[in-house]
Amino acid sequence: MKKLNIGMIGYKFMGKAHSHAYRDLPLFFPKHIHPHMKVICGRSLESVADAASQFGWDEYTTDWREMLTRDDIDLIDINAPSDVHKEIAIEAAKAGKHVFCEKPLALTLADSREMLEAVEAAGVKHMVGFNYRFTPAVMLAKKLIDEGRLGDIYHFRAWFLQDWIIDPDFPLVWRLQKEIAGSGSHGDLGAHLIDMAHYLIGDITDVIGMSETFIKERPLPQEMTGLSATGSQSKEKGPVTVDDATLFLAKFANGAIGSFEATRFATGHRSTNSFEINGSKGSVIFDFERMNELQVYFVEDKEDVQGFRRVLATDAAHAYSDVWWPAGHTIGYEHTFIHSVVELMEAFQEERQPVPNFKDGVKCQQVLEAVEHSIEQKKWIKVTDL
Numbered sequence: 001m002k003k004l005n006i007g008m009i010g011y012k013f014m015g016k017a018h019s020h021a022y023r024d025l026p027l028f029f030p031k032h033i034h035p036h037m038k039v040i041c042g043r044s045l046e047s048v049a050d051a052a053s054q055f056g057w058d059e060y061t062t063d064w065r066e067m068l069t070r071d072d073i074d075l076i077d078i079n080a081p082s083d084v085h086k087e088i089a090i091e092a093a094k095a096g097k098h099v100f101c102e103k104p105l106a107l108t109l110a111d112s113r114e115m116l117e118a119v120e121a122a123g124v125k126h127m128v129g130f131n132y133r134f135t136p137a138v139m140l141a142k143k144l145i146d147e148g149r150l151g152d153i154y155h156f157r158a159w160f161l162q163d164w165i166i167d168p169d170f171p172l173v174w175r176l177q178k179e180i181a182g183s184g185s186h187g188d189l190g191a192h193l194i195d196m197a198h199y200l201i202g203d204i205t206d207v208i209g210m211s212e213t214f215i216k217e218r219p220l221p222q223e224m225t226g227l228s229a230t231g232s233q234s235k236e237k238g239p240v241t242v243d244d245a246t247l248f249l250a251k252f253a254n255g256a257i258g259s260f261e262a263t264r265f266a267t268g269h270r271s272t273n274s275f276e277i278n279g280s281k282g283s284v285i286f287d288f289e290r291m292n293e294l295q296v297y298f299v300e301d302k303e304d305v306q307g308f309r310r311v312l313a314t315d316a317a318h319a320y321s322d323v324w325w326p327a328g329h330t331i332g333y334e335h336t337f338i339h340s341v342v343e344l345m346e347a348f349q350e351e352r353q354p355v356p357n358f359k360d361g362v363k364c365q366q367v368l369e370a371v372e373h374s375i376e377q378k379k380w381i382k383v384t385d386l
């Protein structure tokens with residue numbers, strides 16, 4: 001296989017990020033299978049036509065089902081809001097298409113399990129959009145942990161802080177509606193933290209959480225894209241049906257313990273996606289807004305130079321450094337999507353499933369739902385009971 005024909009649904013925030021990844025991949029990874037940007041789908045003919053021309057897609061359509069009937073589409077890439085992931089992914093799998101789906105995989109654990117069953121029954125490749133795994137700093141943290149250089153892990157402490165809805169008049173976008181988003185900051189931001197914990201530390205066994213919705217109703221929106229919207233002046237209001245902030249504690253199968261905080265009400269924090277890991281031999285600190293850098297501390301350093309130091313993960317020793325720029329020339333948010341697509345293409349070349357895939361999506365959903373149960377029941381919940 002020299003190229004993979006893509007049919008993509010959604011052309012706004014994630015649609016643009018994925019389109020950019022498909023376009024850039026051949027420039028930097030010429031030996032990989034090339035994604036071919038065949039058809040893009042959206043609900044408005046005029047807008048999807050504009051997106052197709054701007055992003056570089058061959059064709060556009062307003063009917064995703066029509067894409068599934070075409071023999072010249074190999075993979076369906078789902079970048080629409082979370083309420084439509086399940087139907088599209090299952091139908092795509094039934095049509096024999098490989099599926100790349102944005103996170104959270106579904107609105108519920110049951111739905112995500114149905115999606116996993118469908119892709120496994122169809123024998124197609126499946127991937128989920130946990131792109132932060134592919135930042136230089138996180139890839140370095142993973143290497144240090146896998147090589148035992150942090151020793152036994154005691155703590156995983158993670159926080160994803162944003163403030164884009166701090167204004168009570170910010171409109172009621174789809175991310176604030178449970179029937180479309182599944183949950184609020186929990187499924188949006190917390191999902192990334194949970195995936196990071198699974199990736200770096202291992203299985204989460206028990207959780208206990210709390211959540212809050214600070215602003216209970218908001219003006220109805222007019223236009224919305226990603227994290228921006230118009231309609232603040234709308235007189236008509238609707239209820240916010242998701243959490244504004246969710247916090248939880250967790251126990252891991254390997255004995256480590258964790259704390260997680262996801263909020264859209266952290267004034268001044270645009271997108272502080274961070275974690276700290278403490279092990280018997282050392283610690284690391286990650287901050288997405290400085291995604292090329294990892295703070296590291298090693299117990300075995302000589303006493304007179306002990307302390308956290310900043311490692312710029314762009315040297316020859318670091319993942320993907322050979323394809324990007326000379327050492328010290330950093331990469332950005334969009335590269336996390338390029339790396340995701342590189343992993344997807346390598347999975348085809350190596351005849352294996354890409355990672356992270358729907359199994360990771362289901363595992364994440366299991367923890368999301370366990371936290372919700374613990375909040376309702378005000379007690380610790382065993383994740384494996386779900």
Ligand SMILES: NC(=O)c1ccc[n+]([C@@H]2O[C@H](COP(=O)([O-])OP(=O)(O)OC[C@H]3O[C@@H](n4cnc5c(N)ncnc54)[C@H](O)[C@@H]3O)[C@@H](O)[C@H]2O)c1
Nearest residue numbers: 010011012013014042079080081082102103104129225226
């Ligand atoms: N990996 C990440 O970091 C990340 C970041 C943002 C969003 N996401 C996820 O990506 C998905 C999309 O989010 P977004 O921010 O791009 O949303 P968005 O609102 O910016 O764009 C959604 C797109 O989906 C299209 N759409 C909406 N309903 C549709 C339907 N029924 N059928 C076909 N197309 C439809 C819209 O026209 C639009 O093009 C969500 O699941 C979200 O959770 C992931």
